[in-house]
Amino acid sequence: MAARRGKPAGATGPVVRRTLHLLDAFSPERTALTLTELARQAGLPPSTAYRMLGDLVGWGALERGEDGAYRVGLRLWELGALAPRGLGLRERALPTMEDLSAVTRENVQLAVREGTQVVFVERIACSGAIPVRTRVGGRFALTATGVGLVLLAHAPTEVQDEVLGGHIPRYTDLTVTDPAELRRMLAETRGCGFAISDRQVTDDALSVAAPVHDQRGEVVAAVSLVVRHGSAAPHALSALVRAGARAISRAIGEP
Amino acid sequence: MAARRGKPAGATGPVVRRTLHLLDAFSPERTALTLTELARQAGLPPSTAYRMLGDLVGWGALERGEDGAYRVGLRLWELGALAPRGLGLRERALPTMEDLSAVTRENVQLAVREGTQVVFVERIACSGAIPVRTRVGGRFALTATGVGLVLLAHAPTEVQDEVLGGHIPRYTDLTVTDPAELRRMLAETRGCGFAISDRQVTDDALSVAAPVHDQRGEVVAAVSLVVRHGSAAPHALSALVRAGARAISRAIGEP
Numbered sequence: 001m002a003a004r005r006g007k008p009a010g011a012t013g014p015v016v017r018r019t020l021h022l023l024d025a026f027s028p029e030r031t032a033l034t035l036t037e038l039a040r041q042a043g044l045p046p047s048t049a050y051r052m053l054g055d056l057v058g059w060g061a062l063e064r065g066e067d068g069a070y071r072v073g074l075r076l077w078e079l080g081a082l083a084p085r086g087l088g089l090r091e092r093a094l095p096t097m098e099d100l101s102a103v104t105r106e107n108v109q110l111a112v113r114e115g116t117q118v119v120f121v122e123r124i125a126c127s128g129a130i131p132v133r134t135r136v137g138g139r140f141a142l143t144a145t146g147v148g149l150v151l152l153a154h155a156p157t158e159v160q161d162e163v164l165g166g167h168i169p170r171y172t173d174l175t176v177t178d179p180a181e182l183r184r185m186l187a188e189t190r191g192c193g194f195a196i197s198d199r200q201v202t203d204d205a206l207s208v209a210a211p212v213h214d215q216r217g218e219v220v221a222a223v224s225l226v227v228r229h230g231s232a233a234p235h236a237l238s239a240l241v242r243a244g245a246r247a248i249s250r251a252i253g254e255p
Numbered sequence: 256m257a258a259r260r261g262k263p264a265g266a267t268g269p270v271v272r273r274t275l276h277l278l279d280a281f282s283p284e285r286t287a288l289t290l291t292e293l294a295r296q297a298g299l300p301p302s303t304a305y306r307m308l309g310d311l312v313g314w315g316a317l318e319r320g321e322d323g324a325y326r327v328g329l330r331l332w333e334l335g336a337l338a339p340r341g342l343g344l345r346e347r348a349l350p351t352m353e354d355l356s357a358v359t360r361e362n363v364q365l366a367v368r369e370g371t372q373v374v375f376v377e378r379i380a381c382s383g384a385i386p387v388r389t390r391v392g393g394r395f396a397l398t399a400t401g402v403g404l405v406l407l408a409h410a411p412t413e414v415q416d417e418v419l420g421g422h423i424p425r426y427t428d429l430t431v432t433d434p435a436e437l438r439r440m441l442a443e444t445r446g447c448g449f450a451i452s453d454r455q456v457t458d459d460a461l462s463v464a465a466p467v468h469d470q471r472g473e474v475v476a477a478v479s480l481v482v483r484h485g486s487a488a489p490h491a492l493s494a495l496v497r498a499g500a501r502a503i504s505r506a507i508g509e510p
Contacts, residue, residue, distance in 0.1 A: 015270035016310040023334060031337050055271040060369075063340075072338040074369050080335025081392025082281050083327040085318075091391065114315075114329050136346070137336025 018042060019052055023061070028138060032069040085112050089221055090122045092251040093212070097124050100225060100244045104237075107132050107226035109207075110248075111147040113155060114139070116163050118148040121221070130205050130228045133171075140201075141169045143182055146209030147222035149195035153186040154211055154219035160186065175200045194238045199229050206230075208237040210245035215253045223248060273297060274307055278316070283393060287324040340367050344476055345377045347506040348467070352379050355480060355499045359492075362387050362481035364462070365503075366402040368410060369394070371418050373403040376476070385460050385483045388426075395456075396424045398437055401464030402477035404450035408441040409466055409474035415441065430455045449493045454484050461485075463492040465500035470508045478503060 025033055025041040033041075039049035053070060056062045060075025081087040090110065097108045101124045109132075110122040118140045123132070134140060142148035142155075142163050152163060164179040176182055189195040194210045201207075209224035223245050225237050280288055280296040288296075294304035308325060311317045315330025336342040345365065352363045356379045364387075365377040372394045378387070389395060397403035397410075397418050407418060419434040431437055444450040449465045456462075464479035478500050480492050 016274050016307050017314070019271050019274060020310070020314040020316065026334065026337050028337065031339065031343070052271050055275070059272070059275040061275065063338075072334060072341075074338055074340045074367065074374060076331070077335035077338035077341030078369075078374060078392050078394075079278055079281065079327060080332035080341075082283065082286050083318075083329055083332035084286060085329045086327075086332030086335075087392055088286070112329065114333075119329060119333060137333050137342055139333075 018044065019056070022049065022052060022056070026072055028135065032065070032067075032071050034069055038070060085220070086121060089252070092254075093122065093221070093223065093248045096244050096247040096251065097122060097223070099247075100223075100240065101125075104225060104227070104240070105129065108244075109134060109147060109209075109224045109226060110212075110221060111140075111145075111151065111224075112221045113142065113151040113159075116142060116159060116166070118142055118145060118151060120147075130226065131202075132205060132226050133201055143168050143177070144171055144175055144197060144200045146195045146197040146207035146224040146226075149185060149189055149197060150209045150211050150222035150224075151219065153189035153195065171201050172199055172203050174198065192238075194242055196234045196238075198234070204229050206234060208234050208241050210238070210242040212245050212252065213249045220252070221248070273299065274311070277304065277307060277311070281327055283390065287320070287322075287326050289324055293325060340475070341376060344507070347509075348377065348476070348478065348503045351499050351502040351506065352377060352478070354502075355478075355495065356380075359480060359482070359495070360384065363499075364389060364402060364464075364479045364481060365467075365476060366400075366406065366479075367476045368397065368406040368414075371397060371414060371421070373397055373400060373406060375402075385481065386457075387460060387481050388456055398423050398432070399426055399430055399452060399455045401450045401452040401462035401479040401481075404440060404444050404452060405464045405466050405477035405479075406474065408444035408450065426456050427454055427458050429453065447493075449497055451489045451493075453489070459484050461489060463489050463496050465493070465497040467500050467507065468504045475507070476503070 022038055022042045025038050035046060035050055039046045042049060057064050060073045062070045063073040064070055093110050097110060100108045107129045108124045109120060111118045111120045120134045120136055120138050123134055123136055142152040152160060164182055168177040170177050194208060197207045205226050206229045207224045207226040209222045211219040212221040212223055214220045225241050277293055277297045280293050290301060290305055294301040297304060312319050315328045317325045318328040319325055348365050352365060355363045362384045363379045364375060366373045366375045375389045375391055375393050378389055378391055397407040407415060419437055423432040425432050449463055452462045460481050461484045462479045462481040464477045466474040467476040467478060469475045478496060480496050
């Protein structure tokens with residue numbers, strides 16, 4: 001390929017994209033996949049998939065178990081740990097999150113927006129804290145959770161229009177799915193500096209979330225406390241969450 | 256490429272490996288890189304690197320900032336979060352680690368072996384805990400830390416020979432670098448079920464580590480407490496760490 005002058009780069013595209021497409025097959029529900037499953041999912045002949053997987057295993061992106069199945073490898077986890085919006089953000093936020101957890105004994109969550117979804121970057125839960133549906137590295141709709149409402153409230157208009165114009169998933173009877181009502185909630189979130197999601201994700205949990213800003217003032221993340229509905233006044237929690245969000249914003253700005 | 260029957264897969268190898276090699280340029284010390292730096296490091300013409308980087312950005316493996324620099328993207332972090340030996344292990348171990356942290360108010364660390372090095376998968380540190388040199392996602396020599404000694408003690412003979420026959424880094428005056436002395440320590444670690452690293456990494460810290468086993472009895476990780484030297488008797492800590500390691504082993508075996 002390198003020998004065919006004039007079109008060396010054009011040939012790389014399909015292979016790079018196919019390699020990434022192979023990795024797309026892994027999900028929280030499917031963490032171990034066979035060669036056959038990977039080849040089928042990526043639309044590749046097994047022999048081609050086998051060689052590409054060999055390169056990925058050789059580098060450490062994937063690991064092959066004694067059962068023959070492929071799993072995401074530690075090297076990829078190490079590389080992912082270098083993502084500023086992943087572990088980098090988490091490391092800066094962790095001391096404050098530990099403080100919030102120690103004071104409240106409740107769930108403390110940290111999330112960022114990726115496109116039209118929330119991605120949870122960290123969650124601390126004391127034993128005794130109310131069970132939640134979120135998972136570190138997991139995605140969720142922007143419209144239902146406290147952190148999602150904060151991130152959507154500060155997202156570009158195009159993102160808001162896409163989310164509110166599309167399918168808005170319902171998790172409980174109280175999940176707000178009316179776009180006009182959601183727009184009102186987003187305006188309120190921007191106005192008061194925090195968002196409340198009251199039993200919109202599970203029947204018994206309430207979350208209060210506040211925005212985390214970078215040095216330029218952009219909202220880059222959101223932090224929340226998730227408590228049992230009725231266990232605390234949301235407005236009392238909001239002061240704590242907002243103070244925590246400010247502490248994390250400051251930590252992000254430090255060299 | 257797909258049209259050239261007989262050698263469709265052979266052509267993918269260099270591109271897959273070159274793509275991975277591009278990603279290799281990122282490290283804890285270099286989390287933001289320019290096109291020029293990436294092309295140079297991967298030994299690629301800038302135009303080729305630019306197109307490959309475009310594919311990587313399109314998929315979300317990398318993100319390009321307003322400063323034009325490339326950074327590891329959130330999508331790669333999400334994918335890395337699916338690594339059983341990374342976040343998967345961490346999620347299983349976290350409740351026990353939080354218990355150890357709450358009881359001792361000291362650093363609690365979780366690590367796995369990758370080749371001839373330790374990779375730290377999690378670290379919990381209360382405010383007031385002694386500063387340590389480790390970082391989540393970071394690597395360290397197997398010979399100096401408590402977790403490293405545990406992992407090396409249970410590594411295949413070839414790995415032990417490679418580590419003890421190679422360069423053994425020194426961090427303090429007390430770092431053990433004599434292969435014969437290290438072999439004696441490894442045997443002792445296997446015999447007593449825990450390892451002690453006394454001021455071998457920093458001048459004031461002592462760590463006590465114990466092995467975490469999977470369902471088949473293989474040592475797959477190590478957990479440690481890191482305390483100020485002189486603040487607690489290592490043998491008192493060892494019971495706590497060993498009990499914690501057993502709890503984590505049990506959690507790993509649960510469905």
